[in-house]
Structures are given as structure tokens and as C-alpha cells.
Amino acid sequence: MEEKCISNSRRCYKQWFGFMVLIMSSCVSYVDAVWPMPQMISSSMARYTLNPREFLFQYSSGSSVQSGCSVLDSAFKRYFPLIFTDYSAARPRQHDEWFRFPFTVVVHVDRAECEDYPDADSSESYKLSVRSGQAALRAETVWGALRGLESFSQLVYQDDFGEYFVNETEIEDFPRFQFRGILLDTSRHYLPLHAILKTLDAMSYNKFNVFHWHIVDDPSFPYQSSTFPDLSSKGAFHPSTHVYTQIDVKRVIAHARLRGIRVLAEFDSPGHTQSWGEGQPGLLTPCYKGTVPSGTFGPVNPANFSSYQFMSRLFKEVTSVFPDSYIHLGGDEVDFTC
């Protein structure tokens, strides 16, 4: 069933032409989609081979942060396999891999804030300049450097033979929106820790910077409070498994920080607090049928002084556990019918 290309025939010419187009298109291939789209990006057809064995991240000599900077040391380790997606150091060494195509990403950061948390005013701007043998990444803060590393990782592509390339590129970027958040509701449906951590990973690939943790609500109270342990032991879907321990919360905050993500905890109140009542009797407003308590409850009881004491102690804990300068109080849908 095979058709042959007969010399000088029209069909043969068309095949040959198609083949040339294919070759040319493979020659000029490059990544033209960095996501989200940078403020300014320009790239040329000049492309540089990247050799995983000769690829390095480095701090520039004048950078305010140097090796030992937790955020960037961790990012360098994380981005290597994200850039070289199918590279394995365990693969037997090819003779021609050594010393060929060395490439260094040199990172320069102006301000030394490696152990801080990103906040509402953090600069995330960066400049990335990819040239032969080197990419220069400059940012005011480590958070900006993270965004630049993400962009760089998206610029790298493989050809059909598995070789890695990056094109000559210039990027100047800063976020259009300072608040780029994802909300997870862990009250209506408990999410295991690893699902939250994976969400944070995905957020970093999309340069999101706020994890809005709608942690408790009517259906369940999974936050394990050290001041009021009964809130979760009685208000969670399960007191041992469907809770976020203090260690879990620390883990989420640390994982987020390393990706330049703020953790904005929401303790929705005074409505949306049915689950709070399980572990804190007397907190919610009892509803009445005529003059008899109906057994159901409304929002946090504003007529009890103890409610204010409770809220004050709970939020004292919450503000010390979550380092962000904001805590979300919800405040929506307070039911006055009770």
C-alpha cells in the first residue's frame, strides 16, 4: 500500500516541500507562552542548548542574599527537576555530555528577606535576561526571584530527541494584581494535608500569591486549637484524622512561604459557626419555638459576655499561629431569624 515518490513528479515536490517546512518549523520552535503573560517579553530565534549536567543556579556576587537563603536554596532544588523534567542523574553518563553547553542562572536580589513571609506589599517584580550560557535574573525581593525562576522554567523546552533548549529572551515583569488568591474550603470537605500542599505547588506554577484558607464553617471545625481543643475534637468530621494539627498548619505555612504564598486564614463568624457550637456549649444563640428552646442554634450569641471572651482568646491564638498581617473574619450571611 506504500506510495512511492517518483522523481520530478508534482507529488514528490509537494512531499519535499512539506518536509522542508517541517525542518524549518522545528528549527524555529521556541516557547512563546509564559503564563501568566509577562508585562514585557521579547525573544529571538537564537536558541541555546541546555545540558542538565552543566546547568547551575548561582547567586550573583553583589546579591544581598547568598547561599543559605532558605527560600532560594529550596527553589533551586525544586526548579531543577521542573526544568529538566525527564532528566535522571542515575542515567549512565554519555561521554559527550561533559563540559558541553554550560549554563548558569545567576540570581541577584536587592533586599535580604529570606526568612520573612511574603506580605500584601511585597514586590514581585523581576527582570530576566536569557543569553548564551547565562540567564541573569534580577529582583528586588526573593518573592520576585521566585516568579522569575518560574518564568525561566517555562521558557525551557525539549525537541523530539529530548534535548533541552532555551531561546534568547528578555522579560520585565510585575503582577497586574497584587492579590492573586485561591480559596479552599476545608470545612465542607476535609482536604488531607498533601492535597493542600499540591494545591500550593500548582499555585506557584501560576504565580498565585494568596492561599485563602476557609478553614472552618458550619459543617466541621478541622482546625485543632491549642486553646480550645474541643472545637475540633467535637466539631471536626473526625477528631484524629479530619483535623489540621498545629504541626500541619505550620507545614502549610512553611510550604506556602517557600513558594511566595501568603496563608490568609478565614475563621468565618459570627454566622457559619454551627460546628463551633459542638465543642463550645453556650457559644451559639439558642433558637426558640414560642418560649421553648427548639434545640437549634443561630450565630455566635452577642448577648453573652463569654462569647466576646471566647472570641478574643481564639483570635489571640489564631493571630499568633498565622503570621500574615490579615485574618479573614468572614462576616457573611448572619441569620437574624433565630
Added chain:
Amino acid sequence: MEEKCISNSRRCYKQWFGFMVLIMSSCVSYVDAVWPMPQMISSSMARYTLNPREFLFQYSSGSSVQSGCSVLDSAFKRYFPLIFTDYSAARPRQHDEWFRFPFTVVVHVDRAECEDYPDADSSESYKLSVRSGQAALRAETVWGALRGLESFSQLVYQDDFGEYFVNETEIEDFPRFQFRGILLDTSRHYLPLHAILKTLDAMSYNKFNVFHWHIVDDPSFPYQSSTFPDLSSKGAFHPSTHVYTQIDVKRVIAHARLRGIRVLAEFDSPGHTQSWGEGQPGLLTPCYKGTVPSGTFGPVNPANFSSYQFMSRLFKEVTSVFPDSYIHLGGDEVDFTC
């Protein structure tokens, strides 16, 4: 090809007898192997059904540690799925599962040391008494309580229908050997973080309590020192991927602590330090061929004052990073031929 059982035949009797033995053996089945074997264990044929939906961990009212104790809160969360291995809360609720066979593991700990690290003198003794509806676990320390939870988890078994059981049991236990270690060599073969964490998990199932981390050696220096970053940037198999960042090290120490495991770091010296020389020129003793340096090196150079300064600064960092009261200095196989 099927053989039938004909009434009153000898063969039929044997089949029937075999069936009865099977039934009886399934009636008396229980776990009689807790590993490692406790100092004292006794159990009876009385067995109690466990219902995952009505199973709780609790602190006894008189216990020195209560909810908010990081080590035990985390352990409760971890052991639930280890005990109920194929339980899923997502499975539709069976009507008869509710309120039947409630069971509580009540934990009592004498000393409040939840945020400490286990050390060479930590008591790991515990007493476990499993009765109808309740297991009482008493320990001097949270580390002992961890060992007791491990034993309890090993006592639970499933029958052929998937129901969970535990037999009436009394255990009094303390370790025969105070130091029960596993050594991992991450210099000759770099182990990714998750492999170390899984090893720590496996250690806890076997009640091991020391992770001897042979972290550096001749072939590579994966420890990312904040004082001497070149040690890993030049001495590791790869400066970004085959290193343990400070965050990684903290993660290992925290993971180990929650399982009652000490992290005993070994920085083998003054021999076994070839990889140290890569990032710290002048540290190693140069070897000679006649009067000419041969280009090879021996151990850390004892004739240089700078060697002592370097070692002092490195170990100052190491002792502040690793909280254990011991650091292992190696000291083996120092080559004097150079």
C-alpha cells in the same frame, strides 16, 4: 472434575472436620506477635470489635500532656489509618455502623515534654492495657507513649469480612537497648528527602530511636552549610539537586522528632574528607611525589592553623543545626601515608 462429598463416607467426615477446625481457628485468632517483642505481654481469647467510626484517641484527664501536644496530636492522626488500614471515611455510611462498639485509647503521660527532642536518656517505657471498650496507655514520656501506640496498632487485626478486632491484652514494655539505630550513608549515594522520611517511618514501626546520618564522606558533601556554602556547591554530586538544604535538614529532624527518633549527624573527619577539599582549598594535606605535589590529597591538614579555625566554625554551625547532644566525628581510617 469435581469430587462430591457423599454422606457418611470417610472423606466427607474429614472435610467436615477440616471445616470445623477452620471455624474454630478463625474464632480464636488474635495477634500474638508485637514487634519487637515486649518485655511482658499477655492476652486472652476475649476479643473486641473496633468500629472506625466510633474509635477515639483521648488524653486522660490527669495526663500532664493534653490536646495541643504536637507529638501525640500528630501521632493520633498518623496511627488512625495505620490501625484501620483499609478504612475510608468517604465510603457510604452503613446504617449499623453508628454508635456500635465505641472504643477509646486513653493516653496518660507523666511528664510534659511535648516540644522537646528525644535524647539518650529518654524513657520509652509504657504500659498498655486493652479491655472492653477502652485501652489504657500509660507512659512516663511522650516517647514511651509513641511506642505504646505502635504496639497497640500492631494488636489490631481484621477477619475475612474486613471487621477490625483487638484482643484483651496487657503489655509492660521498655527497650532492651537504649540505642537502636539505623545508619544511612548519603555521601556515597545521595538519597532524596522522601526516601529518608520513609526510612524514618519504617524505623518508627520497628521502634528504632536513632537515625545515624552519615551525611558526608569522600565521594560527596550534600550538606548545604550556611557558613561554607562552597562545600556543597562544589563538593556535592550536584549543587542544586543533590544537596540537603537547611530546610531539608529541619524537615528530617522534625519528622524524626515526631516519631521519637534522634538525628545523630556524623561528619566523618579528619579522614574520609576528600569531598570537603573541593569547596575548601587548602583544607586537605597535599600529597607529594618526592618533592613535588602529586595533586592528590590526604586527610584534613593538621599542620595548618586554618584547619582548626575551619573545623571550629563548621562544627559550631552543625551543633546549632542538629539539636541532639551528640555529634559523630567519625575518626576512622585516617590515611597517614600521604
